Amino acid sequence: xxxxxxxxxxxxxxxxxxxxxxxxxxxxxxxxxxxxxxxxxxxxxxxxxxxxxxxxxxxxxxxxxxxxxxxxxxxxxxxxxxxxxxxxxxxxxxxxxxxxxxxxxxxxxxxxxxxxxxxxxxxxxxxxxxxxxxxxxxxxxxxxxxxxxxxxxxxxxxxxxxxxxxxxxxxxxxxxxxxxxxxxxxxxxxxxxxxxxxxxxxxxxxxxxxxxxxx
Numbered sequence: 001x002x003x004x005x006x007x008x009x010x011x012x013x014x015x016x017x018x019x020x021x022x023x024x025x026x027x028x029x030x031x032x033x034x035x036x037x038x039x040x041x042x043x044x045x046x047x048x049x050x051x052x053x054x055x056x057x058x059x060x061x062x063x064x065x066x067x068x069x070x071x072x073x074x075x076x077x078x079x080x081x082x083x084x085x086x087x088x089x090x091x092x093x094x095x096x097x098x099x100x101x102x103x104x105x106x107x108x109x110x111x112x113x114x115x116x117x118x119x120x121x122x123x124x125x126x127x128x129x130x131x132x133x134x135x136x137x138x139x140x141x142x143x144x145x146x147x148x149x150x151x152x153x154x155x156x157x158x159x160x161x162x163x164x165x166x167x168x169x170x171x172x173x174x175x176x177x178x179x180x181x182x183x184x185x186x187x188x189x190x191x192x193x194x195x196x197x198x199x200x201x202x203x204x205x206x207x208x209x210x211x212x213x214x215x
Contacts, residue, residue: 046090047097056084058091099160106164111171112214116202118172119179130176133169141166171214178210185209 028034046053055075062082070077076085118129136144148162179202182188188205196204 043093043097047094050090050094054084054087054090056087058083058087060084095156099156099163102157102160103164103167106161107167108171108214110164111168112175112207112210113202114168115172115175115177116179116207116210119176120183120198120202120206126176129172133172136166136169174214175207175210178213179206182206182209 060083062078065074065078065082066080068074068078068082074084074086076089079085079088114129118126145162145166148165149159152158152162183201183206185205188201191201191205
């Protein structure tokens with residue numbers, strides 16, 4: 001009896017202990033995940049250190065070196081006014097990666113929350129949210145993005161906000177589908193039976209368990 005009690009007391013510690021070897025084994029079994037992580041890390045490093053990695057001034061004009069092919073002096077060649085393309089790609093990656101991160105963050109947070117609300121509340125709220133998303137999806141994304149950007153004004157943040165708004169319906173539909181599945185789980189029904197509020201269900205049970213497919 002004492003041995004079984006000691007075993008049951010030790011077992012949770014083994015389950016919660018971080019196992020680095022197991023993580024490495026899981027990563028080896030998923031080369032696509034490792035490749036994606038390496039590409040993302042390289043892009044972030046390129047964005048951070050681009051001012052020091054650039055071999056030329058990205059805005060320097062040299063009309064004597066127009067439209068040159070890739071070479072040791074200009075790794076990506078030059079454009080029509082002699083600017084070094086490699087340096088321009090590096091410096092431009094800062095705004096490109098930043099814009100991508102901001103767009104995904106805004107669209108992901110708003111879309112995930114609206115989708116979970118739609119899936120949990122149901123009824124009229126679900127119908128209103130999804131009809132608005134259907135209307136947005138019925139408009140060509142490029143046209144809607146240009147219209148929103150023109151209405152918001154010419155700036156980088158407004159352009160990112162316009163793109164994020166257009167991407168919201170995709171996250172809403174995915175989050176709603178996940179919420180409809182997760183809310184049927186036993187632990188969600190148990191929390192609801194014990195008087196948990198809808199916000200508690202969304203924040204602590206449904207949204208957190210819907211994140212993996214959303215990410």
